[in-house]
Amino acid sequence: MDSDHHSQLRAADNAHVWHPFTAMSAYTSEEAxxxxxxxxxxxxxxxxxxxxxxxxxxxxxxxGHRVPELDAALTSQIERVAHSTLLGIANSSSIELAEELVALSPPGLTRVFYTDCGAAGVEAALKIAWQYHRQKAHSEDRRLFACLEQSYHGDTVGAVSVGGIDVFHSLFGGMTFPALKLPTPARASTRGREFLPLETILAKTEQLLDQQRDQLAAVIVEPLVQAAAGVLVHPPGYLQALRTMTAERGILLIADEIAVGFGRTGKMLACEHEKVAPDLLVLSKGLTGGYLPLAATLATEEIFQCFSGEPWQGRTFYHGHTYTGNPLACAVALASIRRMRTKNxxxxxxxxxxxxxxxxxxxxxxxxxxxxxxxxxxxxxxxxxxxxxxxxxxxxxxxxxxxxxxxxxxxxxxxxxxxxxxxxxxxxxxxxxxxxxxxxxxxxxxxxxxxxxxxxxxxxxxxxxxxxxxxxxxxxx
Ligand SMILES: Cc1ncc(COP(=O)(O)O)c(C=O)c1O
Missing domain, CATH: 3.90.1150.10 (Aspartate Aminotransferase, domain 1)
Known part of the structure; x- marks a missing residue:
């Protein structure tokens, strides 16, 4: 690119583009x-x-970038159809991807709800959990969600409500719903956390869950690593213990694998390390190999069945986005998952x-x-x-x-x-x-x-x- 074109882009970037999570006053002088x-x-x-x-x-x-198999999957899909909705009709690549996601997920997760970014996938999980408790056989009015201290689940209002990083989240206190904060089992970081042994963390967690036992709809957790808090690593055994505690109390467990899924921990999904099967699982980021925005919220058959009934009974999940299940994103996701296997x-x-x-x-x-x-x-x-x-x-x-x-x-x-x-x-x-x-x-x-x-x-x-x-x-x- 010639230097005039570069200078024009630089000036236009500084004049018009508002970069996320970026201190703009410093950014404009940095020649990023x-x-x-x-x-x-x-x-x-x-x-x-x-x-x-x-x-x-x-x-x-x-x-990596410009991967021939992924590029080919996109080109071949674009020659057929770039976008067609999932509201009331289907498209072939979203079906094939759903089968693949069910196959690679922990047992029991049989249903796939698509959205288009991590935060949207988390919002869907929270709303599914809320509606599930109201529509299950012995309906309950559970109104509370729990998350970990220093958790991060995205930037939409529901996701911020279950966030625990003060600098990102505290300003929005007035517009979010209250969530129960559970202690993080991660070791101390610069942000000055006290280090408590796992047994103490688990005892405290159990006590907090018991205090709100009948109110809690779900606990949301980033399995093994709280990435946005600064790669806070959980000790082995925590996830499995949390799974047991939530199951014993009828509280759903939402695993947010947005940052840790698709190989980041050395396994396809982080939950595999502790053989944990959550009730809801959220995938995004690496789902498409990093090519296109897409998220998937997987649910158990039991949860899904609570949404079925006659159309006029109002049990439907009234939630979705225009680009839900976008065929291009699904096609590239399929190619990425297959390539993860063929290339070890x-x-x-x-x-x-x-x-x-x-x-x-x-x-x-x-x-x-x-x-x-x-x-x-x-x-x-x-x-x-x-x-x-x-x-x-x-x-x-x-x-x-x-x-x-x-x-x-x-x-x-x-x-x-x-x-x-x-x-x-x-x-x-x-x-x-x-x-x-x-x-x-x-x-x-x-x-x-x-x-x-x-x-x-x-x-x-x-x-x-x-x-x-x-x-x-x-x-x-
Ligand atoms: C664990 C976790 N959940 C949710 C999100 C939000 O994903 P997105 O930025 O695609 O909305 C992120 C993003 O970093 C994340 O790390």
């Missing part, structure tokens, strides 16, 4: 890459610079996991200088977070105004790596099919960026150019 094309696991910007995609284009890319993507994800583990071990034994500024490193499967702090003993966060995590994002970009921090947690989220040598490249670039930024911030600090202030929860970028 304008992506124009991609190849394999790399993205290219309007000035021809190449970047390794270290966050799977926001945690959804599975096989899950075993590659396990190799990525051991590559991350080995690198972390190497850091721990070689103790590079930047490690003094790390409070905690967490990882599971292809997901990793590094919490940066000014000092790790005692834990002293960087002042919010330094935007330490964001500085690492910018330093990575300079080295041709795209990743995204969440506050001062630096996150790597490579695609499950990324070859291990590219993951090593990501880690090399990340290491250099961490060294550069922590030493620069140290210099600023010793020159007295920053004031030590309380870590601000507002610093999430």
């Amino acid at each position: 890459p304008i992506i124009t094309h991609a190849e394999g696991f790399s993205l290219f910007d309007s000035q021809g610079k190449k970047y390794l995609d270290g966050h799977s284009s926001l945690w959804c890319n599975i096989h 993507v899950l075993s590659n994800a396990c190799e990525i996991e051991s590559c991350l583990r080995q690198r972390i071990q190497r850091w721990q034994s070689s103790k590079p200088a930047w490690l003094q500024h790390v409070h905690q490193i967490r990882h599971l499967g292809t997901m990793m977070a590094i919490d940066l702090v000014h000092r790790s003993e005692p834990v002293t966060p960087y002042p919010a105004e330094l935007r330490a995590g964001h500085q690492v994002t910018l330093a990575c970009r300079k080295r041709g790596i795209i990743q995204r921090n969440i506050g001062d947690s630096v996150i790597l989220y490579p695609a499950p099919a990324m070859p291990v040598d590219l993951v090593e490249e990501l880690l090399d670039g990340l290491e250099e960026s961490l060294a550069e930024v922590t030493s620069r911030l140290q210099t600023l600090k010793s020159a007295g150019r920053t004031q030590s202030s309380e870590h601000s929860v507002k610093n999430m970028e």
Whole structure:
């Protein structure tokens, strides 16, 4: 692209595009890459610079970009039909995908309700749970949902209501419905959580569920990893215990696998690790291999049957979207799931996991200088977070105004790596099919960026150019 065209795009972006989860005042001066094309696991910007995609284009890319099988599935579908509704009629690719999703999901989930993004899939799950209790054989007026502290389930109003990340959610308190907060079993992060043993967490959870036993419609959980909270990893056994507790109390369990499904944990779905079958399962992001927006909410036959009756009885689920079950998205999702099998993507994800583990071990034994500024490193499967702090003993966060995590994002970009921090947690989220040598490249670039930024911030600090202030929860970028 010539430089005039690039400058025009830059000016138009700054003038018109409102970027999500982005501090726009800082963004407009940052010359962020304008992506124009991609190849394999790399993205290219309007000035021809190449970047390794270290966050799977926001945690959804599975096989890389411009994958021949996925491109072919889209072209072949577009030659037949791009869109046709699911309201009252069917389309062939959404049927074939539903069969595939039922086959790969935990036992008992037999029905697939399509929406078009993660938050919409969560909204559908919440409304299905609400209506189910009213229409089941011994109808109950259960009005409460429970979620975990620091949970994230999307940005629509229902999804925000079951969210627990203050900086994203507290402002909207007045427009959301109240939800019961259960303690997260994840270990402490920079955001200062106390570490409690699993038994204590489970006892507290049981007590809270008992207090609202007859009111609770469902508990929603991100199985194994709370990704948007900064890859908070749950200890083994938690998910299964939560499944047992909810089942014993007639409370539905909604598993939100939007961020952890499709290979991120080394298995197709995270629930498989603990052989847990939820009542409702929400899939999105990696569902289409990262090609198109699509979500699916799977339900058990028992739940589905509570919605059946004569059309005039009003038991129908009156919910849906214009692009529900879009044939292009379903066709590419089918191709992506099949390719995960033919290319052994899950075993590659396990190799990525051991590559991350080995690198972390190497850091721990070689103790590079930047490690003094790390409070905690967490990882599971292809997901990793590094919490940066000014000092790790005692834990002293960087002042919010330094935007330490964001500085690492910018330093990575300079080295041709795209990743995204969440506050001062630096996150790597490579695609499950990324070859291990590219993951090593990501880690090399990340290491250099961490060294550069922590030493620069140290210099600023010793020159007295920053004031030590309380870590601000507002610093999430
Ligand atoms: C666990 C989880 N649930 C829901 C969502 C929302 O998905 P979407 O952004 O597609 O609405 C996300 C997005 O990051 C997520 O991580």
